[in-house]
Amino acid sequence: MPFRRLILLGSIFWLLVQPAAEVRAELVVVVNARCGVAAMTRNEVINIFFGRNRQYFNGIEAQPVDLPDTHPDRLRFYGLLVGKDLSEINAYWSRQVFSGRMQPPAKVGSAEEVLKWVVSHPGGIGFIDLAKADARVRVVYELAP
């Protein structure tokens, strides 16, 4: 009996927790709607955000934009994309910067500013909540939770 009650209690707890997870909006990668890119694979997104490749397939320069460490979407984005913690992302960029190879993507303070960046740069690319994407941008990759 107590065991069955435990399962019941566990189920109720699970149901209570569940909606909270669903409320969390889906994070997506968006590009400027006029840049000609329709969809990207995970590896292509990694190549752009880690500075390995700076051009889309059609030759347009990719202009990625990032968020500061303090923004929760940054942690979610790199966690979902490569399974890395922010300290590891920052370690990667300190290697690129101090070896003189390249500077990291520009950082803006909020999702609204990410959207603004993507719309105002021909090759703009950033990550935002799906709910925030409008007709001026195109969703090219969805980060599976």
Next chain:
Amino acid sequence: MTIANLFRRVAPACSPGRLFLALAGSALLSVAPHVMAESDSALSLNGFGTFGLARTTTDDVEFVRDISQPRGVGKDWSALIDSVLGLQAAWRISPQFEAVVQATSRYRYDRTFTPDISWAFIKYNPTPNLSLRAGRLGTEFFMMADSRWVGYSFLTVRPPGDYFWYLPFYSIHGADAAINLSLGEGVLRTKAFYGHSNGKIPLADEQWDIAGSPMLGGYLEYQRGPWQVRASYANIKFKNDLPIATVLKIPPANISEALNFLSTRGARTHYYSLGVVYDQGPWQAQLMLNHIDQGSNALESSDGGYALAGYRMGTLTPYSGYSWVRSNKQPGLNSSSVPQNEVAAYVMQDSHADQRTIFAGMRWDVVRNVAVKAQWDGIRGEASSLFPYRQDNRARWDGRMDVFSLTMDFVF
């Protein structure tokens, strides 16, 4: 123990560690406006540093980070070999042009922490995936060689010595070109560089001037998802002879036969390497192999490598690895071709390395942009393994020691 004590063995002229501490102080003051690094402005200022302590279990040799260091550490804790401070100013002049200047203060060939301009170059991107640089540049003889001092950027306390001891070269006056090409879902990167080396290598109380020695090299790299594979080649043609007579305080005329035999002037040394990196989720793993083909009888050719793996759990990343280096007499040398001379024998003995190292440690990402690391290295080698060390007591050294290290790395 005072902090100044930790920096002893620097030149008497330079008050121990004062320079480093002054730089560290000013760096800490400038940590506050770190927002500069995050703004979209044309000028970015960034810095990196390490305060590191190390000790070994023997005083028979002194342990160094690489052979650019004239003295090393023994049984007493010392901050000499791993402490560093670097500052970089990068100015984006236009979307295509960028100027970068970086200064580094670390224990160097002349036993001081005198800051060096490590890089000063102009970068030009005619297209987004083509980069051309000219000026004073870092050299990538091996993978990660140009970020060896940025402790925050890697897992271990210092890059494995068995792999990097032989690489005291840091910069060239010259130019390089790198091109990135999309290949499937991966990226193929090719880089080539040419220039004249810049610097000095300590040899006992003297220095070997390698400035003006031509260097040439390049690599081919493929990166896809978590995988990175790179093959590289580089060479250097030494401009000067080793200062052997000066070191041994013998008139050169008395040992001219040995000096001719050990000449490095005009000798070309070749560096080959192969690296594989896997970096995904909590896992990080690296396998690196190198072969160095020395062009002079004074230095032995060698093979080295390391394997390293780490697994992150929250803010803690335990890691472990194994490295090795083994050098061999130059092929074609036999007892009849080597001058029957104590000097030649001594110098050749000095360039021998034959050892293996097991290491294990932990990286702790304490707060944003600060990591604390603790590491143990168990060096197990032959008594003849002398090349990587300083101030050896050949009669007593048995090739075995443990190294304990504790560092705090930061970037800002």
